[in-house]
Amino acid sequence: MTDGMRIVALKFQLNGKPVEMECEAEETLAEVLRNHLNLNGTKVSCEVQVCGACTVLVDGLPVSSCTYLAYEARGKNVATIEGLEKPDGTLHPLQQAFIDDFAFQCGFCTPGMIMAAKALLDENPQPTRAEIIHHMDGNICRCTGYVPIVAAVQRAAGVMAKESKK
Amino acid sequence: MMPLRRFQMHQPKNVAEAAEMLAHYGEKGRLYAGGTELLLAMKHDLLRYEHLVDVKTVPGLDKIEAKNSSLHIGGTVTHRAIENSPLVRERLPVMAEMARQIANVRVRATGTLGGNICFAEPHSDPATLLLALGAKARVQGRNGERTLAMNEILVGAYETALAADEILTAIEIPLLAKSQRAAYLKFQVHERPTLSLALVLDVDASGNAITKARAVVGSVSLTPCRSDKADALLVGPRDKVEKQLADAAQVLAEAADPGDDLEGSAEYKRHLTGVFLRRAFAQALSGAPR
Numbered sequence: 001m002t003d004g005m006r007i008v009a010l011k012f013q014l015n016g017k018p019v020e021m022e023c024e025a026e027e028t029l030a031e032v033l034r035n036h037l038n039l040n041g042t043k044v045s046c047e048v049q050v051c052g053a054c055t056v057l058v059d060g061l062p063v064s065s066c067t068y069l070a071y072e073a074r075g076k077n078v079a080t081i082e083g084l085e086k087p088d089g090t091l092h093p094l095q096q097a098f099i100d101d102f103a104f105q106c107g108f109c110t111p112g113m114i115m116a117a118k119a120l121l122d123e124n125p126q127p128t129r130a131e132i133i134h135h136m137d138g139n140i141c142r143c144t145g146y147v148p149i150v151a152a153v154q155r156a157a158g159v160m161a162k163e164s165k166k
Numbered sequence: 167m168m169p170l171r172r173f174q175m176h177q178p179k180n181v182a183e184a185a186e187m188l189a190h191y192g193e194k195g196r197l198y199a200g201g202t203e204l205l206l207a208m209k210h211d212l213l214r215y216e217h218l219v220d221v222k223t224v225p226g227l228d229k230i231e232a233k234n235s236s237l238h239i240g241g242t243v244t245h246r247a248i249e250n251s252p253l254v255r256e257r258l259p260v261m262a263e264m265a266r267q268i269a270n271v272r273v274r275a276t277g278t279l280g281g282n283i284c285f286a287e288p289h290s291d292p293a294t295l296l297l298a299l300g301a302k303a304r305v306q307g308r309n310g311e312r313t314l315a316m317n318e319i320l321v322g323a324y325e326t327a328l329a330a331d332e333i334l335t336a337i338e339i340p341l342l343a344k345s346q347r348a349a350y351l352k353f354q355v356h357e358r359p360t361l362s363l364a365l366v367l368d369v370d371a372s373g374n375a376i377t378k379a380r381a382v383v384g385s386v387s388l389t390p391c392r393s394d395k396a397d398a399l400l401v402g403p404r405d406k407v408e409k410q411l412a413d414a415a416q417v418l419a420e421a422a423d424p425g426d427d428l429e430g431s432a433e434y435k436r437h438l439t440g441v442f443l444r445r446a447f448a449q450a451l452s453g454a455p456r
């Protein structure tokens with residue numbers, strides 16, 4: 001029987017740029033992002049797939065990087081909060097909307113909230129309020145309250161629709 | 167961050183090789199799919215494995231196909247893929263609707279149907295619906311293939327009838343006949359369902375009488391539960407059955423015999439069984455065949 005992998009040769013796209021590195025089989029994507037790649041925007045809280053603080057997108061789908069093995073990112077596109085602003089520093093409409101709607105207080109849940117919302121808007125640019133709530137159901141905020149968060153997602157959807165018409 | 171203990175990852179090229187690997191590593195190895203159950207338990211050191219066998223590297227297990235009068239959903243198909251599959255939405259909408267209600271978007275994106283059934287967590291949405299639909303699991307190990315009904319594969323809490331080297335390759339679900347109606351509902355306040363209820367009814371041509379019924383209550387006992395006696399009370403003219411719903415729910419709840427736990431008291435769960443049976447009955451008989 002062939003040996004299994006202890007060390008994974010990992011090649012993937014991170015926020016549009018190629019990454020080539022090695023990691024251990026049991027390392028999570030959050031550990032690789034935070035500890036090896038110094039991207040600390042992705043937060044880790046519950047570590048059991050419940051809170052969504054650690055949400056990143058893999059091939060456009062939201063995953064809990066706290067318990068998603070970095071091994072799974074082989075050959076895929078990973079998007080984190082750090083990749084959202086434009087090179088000139090302009091914020092993504094979701095980031096701007098979270099500011100405009102006061103959709104965060106401590107901000108710990110915000111990167112995960114924004115990445116989850118991005119996955120929704122990329123797939124369904126004009127979601128209904130009910131669709132936003134269903135989609136964001138697994139992202140927990142302990143201080144802001146959900147009303148401004150839902151409002152921010154709605155606002156961003158509106159801004160993005162206008163931008164895409166330009 | 168809570169680190170995982172060290173392990174090696176194995177990438178079988180086919181089911182036979184995966185079965186060999188599982189047999190070879192025995193207690194030290196485990197099949198790994200989406201990891202949404204396994205990695206959590208390993209993080210908390212409830213389970214320890216030195217070898218994980220990645221079932222997703224086996225080609226062909228991620229397909230959804232309609233064959234004759236049944237739907238075949240591969241073992242590594244994710245909840246999200248079921249929820250979004252045009253085939254499932256068209257041919258068995260109740261299955262897509264159930265998948266849409268599982269966990270959260272992230273768990274649905276990575277968690278698989280095979281992993282759900284094989285972990286045999288008592289609070290499973292798919293297990294409840296699949297038992298009502300009369301689904302079967304196809305499993306394959308070193309000694310060949312076999313087919314198990316849902317009540318055969320699920321034998322207890324976190325306990326299946328699978329041998330250590332067996333892999334669930336697909337779930338086969340009979341499509342509903344034109345005369346059949348189905349509904350799936352759940353009550354949930356925590357991460358997993360407090361109670362799940364699935365109902366499949368056969369109606370006569372007039373639509374006013376039920377000729378056959380299959381009700382399943384899940385998440386309140388170790389495995390999803392049904393009762394011939396409860397199903398019998400759900401057969402007959404519609405207005406008569408409506409009057410018997412409370413009795414049927416009582417019989418079903420007695421069969422499930424729920425206990426008190428963090429989800430609620432036994433009495434509360436028996437009460438919910440009645441509420442959800444009534445709602446499922448109304449939903450199944452409203453609107454188009456599902």
Ligand SMILES: Cc1cc2nc3c(=O)[nH]c(=O)nc-3n(C[C@@H](O)[C@@H](O)[C@H](O)COP(=O)(O)OP(=O)(O)OC[C@H]3O[C@@H](n4cnc5c(N)ncnc54)[C@H](O)[C@@H]3O)c2cc1C
Binds near residue numbers: 198281334358
């Ligand atoms: C926050 C949270 C909320 C959840 N909510 C719900 C809910 O509402 N409803 C619900 O039903 N579930 C819920 N779940 C459970 C969810 O983990 C499962 O639904 C998921 O499908 C498990 O699949 P997996 O691929 O991640 O399994 P894994 O974790 O990879 O594997 C689980 C077990 O199954 C075995 N296994 C995996 N695939 C196979 C196979 N093909 N053949 C044989 N054995 C196999 C593994 O060896 C392991 O023992 C929730 C989980 C979390 C973390």
Ligand code: FES
Binds near residue numbers: 046047050065
């Ligand atoms: S930290 Fe990953 S879901 Fe909470």
Ligand code: FES
Binds near residue numbers: 104105
């Ligand atoms: S802003 Fe503090 S947890 Fe959401």
